[in-house]
Amino acid sequence: MATESAEYAVSRNPEMGPDGSLVPSPMDPFDAPEPELGSETMLVNVGPQHPATHGVLRLVVELDGETVVKVIPHIGYLHSSFEKLGEYRTWNQVVTLTDRMDYLAPLIYNCAYVMAVEKLMGIEVTERCKVTRVICMEMDRIFSHLLWLGTWSIDIGAFTPFLYAFQQREKVYKLHEALTGARITTSATRIGGMMADLPEGWTDGVREFIDNLPATLDEIDGLLKHNAIHIGRTQGIGQISADDAVNHGLTGANLRASGVPYDVRKDRPYYDYETYDFEVPIGCHGDCYDRYLVRMEEMRQSMLILRQALDRLPGGPMDVEDPRISLPSKTDCMSDMESMIHHFKLITDGIPAPAEDCWYSVEGSKGELGMYVVGDGGPKPVRWRIRPPSFVNLSAIAALSEGHLMADLIVINASLDIVLGEIDR
Amino acid sequence: MGLDVPGIFGTGSPTFLTTKVDFVVNWARRNSLWPMPFGTACCAIEMMASAASNYDLARFGMERMSFSPRQADVLICAGRVPYKLAPVLRRIWDQMMQPKWCISMGACASSGGVFDVYSMVQGIDTIVPVDVYIPGCPPRPEGLIYGLMMVQEKISGESLTRHAELRAEDPDAAGKPRAGDAQVRDLTGPFGNSTQQNRLSGLVETDATERPKDRLP
Amino acid sequence: MNKAGSNPFAMVDEGPKPSDATVFPEDAPEAASAPHPSVEALRDHFGDAIVAHEVCAGDQHVVYVDPARNVEILSWLKADPGQHYDHLADLTAVDYGGGRPIQVVYQLWSIPHKRALRVKAELPLSELEIESVAGLWRCADWLEREVADMFGVVFAGHPDPRRILMPENYAEGYPLRKDFPLRGRFSRAEQTRRALRQNPEDDYFPAEMGDREPQLVASVADDEDDESEEVNHGD
Structure with a gap:
């Protein structure tokens, strides 16, 4: 096995200084002056339909030989006007739009949206609902990271982890389906609760999933972590310092790989995250390899949270017992005229929200996912704004990839973990 | 491009030879479809799930996802298509070689779905001809596989003698809408496409109301 | 589930009823x-440049500032060690309609102090121009482009004022x-026609092109004066 012999086993890129900084290596082995030929650059258009752009991203790349001089991303090829459409829907109807936005972690978006609206309306959800949403969000963090892991390894040149990751994802698909009836577009949350209570045996399914996942993660980690090709392709690539990362607005694993321990779950805890025992992994080099390590560790930490949440899942009602917010039960509707009228009124009129605005952010799978909702006293939002983490993360790609090779640009793009549905909205 | 010389492959009635040649050609085409995955949104994730090991599209001869349109046979448009992306989709369709087929995967590609908004194409059949529409938001992998099998069944009904008329496409139409103004207006009426269910289904000839026939060995 | 024999309507009196509800929003103090x-x-620092202050959704503080001094105030908020709002979480705008001014909204977060602040600047529709903060936070570059694209707000001094989501x-x-x-605003037919008339390779920005000629990959017939487009509908 060539990759196991000593000469290929690299622990850290030798071109890196001890502090992780990139030591410039001599590019020209002959130490000759630049020939005249090098003065002309070339424009290469990558996308919008390209397998390595993770959707319909278009990158106009100016190349000097194979070195990237300048990257100009073009987005908007998937602009579906979610925000405008949301202004024409009632507060509960918007939930359906949220999971079409980030189809890699739909439940996080469902939850984040209703959390913002509940904060705006001053609704406190039940304890069971809180823990259920924590389970949903952590499960979908793993769900999203698994897809990232698969596509990331394809972009590096390995196909096997993609298949392994998708086998695990199929289990989450089944859990989604049991919970909501849909594999991706879950729309599981409602204002003041969930669409339905957890189905019987669902928590056992989640337990089974997190019991089996570590073996897969270890297997994929074994394929990639010490793999000389993987290390050579990612270490020292797309480096960004902590200050620059904050200034560029990076969040999530991309920021934490640069050493900034900013995690909304820890810094602005919601849903009792401060009572869960978990760590926030951070990197120290801020390169693609550290982003890989941070995300792998995040999946393991999410499993820890999931275990604790499953243990503490209380009984009791799922929805708030406020007839202005929650729909009456079907039994009530069929037997009680008042409940029937009320059900009709809630569906047709919607729930009014105060004429205020509210910003709420959660730690999404891609970074800080903010929801900004503005009400005017009526049943529809005046403005519904998503702070898209991948949009802001992607805006740093030009700064990250300048000076690297064209092939590294693909790796950097993969390491940012973008989803175009949410970038273009 | 069909051969329009009269004779064996001409426009006359099918002979023993042409039917057998048809059979072989269709068998070969049907079982080695190379899809061009034009994946944009949620449906693309389901398309990836179909290609992964649980559903394994390779069982149907779609081992190779052809990311270059020039080597692809069937365009799978998976996901919503905004107007900004419309010329790209049309360009990719124009770049594909004949014979080619198109699958519109999911509600957004077929009709615009929930996105009856300023930025979205209300059904890609206003831009490119569609052979099979797959409903769902997004369709399950089984749905995609079923749609691909419908394409396979459609292929098995094709004939070289009728090829010219079946797959006729005007080279001058490259880069132009497939539907005329009036048709676009009909398809995307003032109250949204949900009240206008009639599609440009002239090309869809398969009447497979039940499960497509099992593939021949 | 009702016990067998019991009156099914006996159960429905449990729990709050719709008519019990008082008028929605929160009369709670x-x-x-x-x-x-x-x-x-x-x-203290800026005096009357701070137009108003309100508290929204319970604990979220909103400060309305004079749009003419937004960069001054925001750079102070970012640089002052006591404030240190180093993370511009979001930059967006809100149009309330009815001729009311458009609000440009900055969501600030201080990572060291763990503190949030929302800063708003109101721009009258007749004068939609505000200074860009892309020099303070690099992430404001795209966020401002998006606001300009979606609301038509002009960000003075923005390094790259192009549309971002919609076509150029x-x-x-x-x-x-x-x-x-x-x-x-246009009919679907017009929107489709305009969309397909575009050449995807054409919308390079001049700065991207340098002094190059646009590369023509395929020649798509561009017939401006052809009003009756006869397209093969395939039937």
Whole structure:
């Protein structure tokens, strides 16, 4: 096995200084002056339909030989006007739009949206609902990271982890389906609760999933972590310092790989995250390899949270017992005229929200996912704004990839973990 | 491009030879479809799930996802298509070689779905001809596989003698809408496409109301 | 589930009933939230440039500032060690419609102090121009482009003021304004025709092109004067 012999086993890129900084290596082995030929650059258009752009991203790349001089991303090829459409829907109807936005972690978006609206309306959800949403969000963090892991390894040149990751994802698909009836577009949350209570045996399914996942993660980690090709392709690539990362607005694993321990779950805890025992992994080099390590560790930490949440899942009602917010039960509707009228009124009129605005952010799978909702006293939002983490993360790609090779640009793009549905909205 | 010389492959009635040649050609085409995955949104994730090991599209001869349109046979448009992306989709369709087929995967590609908004194409059949529409938001992998099998069944009904008329496409139409103004207006009426269910289904000839026939060995 | 024989209507009196509800929104007394340290400091430093202050959704502090001094105030908020709002979480705008001014909203977060602040600047529709903060936070670059694209707000001094989501030659206006119809201003047929008339390779920005000629990959017939397009509908 060539990759196991000593000469290929690299622990850290030798071109890196001890502090992780990139030591410039001599590019020209002959130490000759630049020939005249090098003065002309070339424009290469990558996308919008390209397998390595993770959707319909278009990158106009100016190349000097194979070195990237300048990257100009073009987005908007998937602009579906979610925000405008949301202004024409009632507060509960918007939930359906949220999971079409980030189809890699739909439940996080469902939850984040209703959390913002509940904060705006001053609704406190039940304890069971809180823990259920924590389970949903952590499960979908793993769900999203698994897809990232698969596509990331394809972009590096390995196909096997993609298949392994998708086998695990199929289990989450089944859990989604049991919970909501849909594999991706879950729309599981409602204002003041969930669409339905957890189905019987669902928590056992989640337990089974997190019991089996570590073996897969270890297997994929074994394929990639010490793999000389993987290390050579990612270490020292797309480096960004902590200050620059904050200034560029990076969040999530991309920021934490640069050493900034900013995690909304820890810094602005919601849903009792401060009572869960978990760590926030951070990197120290801020390169693609550290982003890989941070995300792998995040999946393991999410499993820890999931275990604790499953243990503490209380009984009791799922929805708030406020007839202005929650729909009456079907039994009530069929037997009680008042409940029937009320059900009709809630569906047709919607729930009014105060004429205020509210910003709420959660730690999404891609970074800080903010929801900004503005009400005017009526049943529809005046403005519904998503702070898209991948949009802001992607805006740093030009700064990250300048000076690297064209092939590294693909790796950097993969390491940012973008989803175009949410970038273009 | 069909051969329009009269004779064996001409426009006359099918002979023993042409039917057998048809059979072989269709068998070969049907079982080695190379899809061009034009994946944009949620449906693309389901398309990836179909290609992964649980559903394994390779069982149907779609081992190779052809990311270059020039080597692809069937365009799978998976996901919503905004107007900004419309010329790209049309360009990719124009770049594909004949014979080619198109699958519109999911509600957004077929009709615009929930996105009856300023930025979205209300059904890609206003831009490119569609052979099979797959409903769902997004369709399950089984749905995609079923749609691909419908394409396979459609292929098995094709004939070289009728090829010219079946797959006729005007080279001058490259880069132009497939539907005329009036048709676009009909398809995307003032109250949204949900009240206008009639599609440009002239090309869809398969009447497979039940499960497509099992593939021949 | 009702017990067999019991009156099914006996159960329905449990729990709150719709008619029990008082008028929605919260008549509950607003919890007096803790004063925000940055608000006082801002008032001390900038005086009447701080137009108003309000508390939203219980504990979220909103400061309305004079749009002419936004960069001054925001750079102070970012640089002052007592404030240190180093993370611009979001930059967006809100149009309330009815001719009311458009609000440009900055969501700030201080990573060291773990503190949030929302800064708003109101721009009258007649004068939609505000200084860009892309020099303070690099992430404001794209966020401002998006606001400009969607609301038509001009960000003075922005390094790259192009449309970002809509095509560069989009002619229908600014989609997120309240006066913009949901389905756009043009008919679907016109929108389709305009979309397909574009050459995807054409919309290079001059700065991207340098002094190059646009590369023509395929020649798509561009017939401006052909009003009756006869297209093969395949039937």
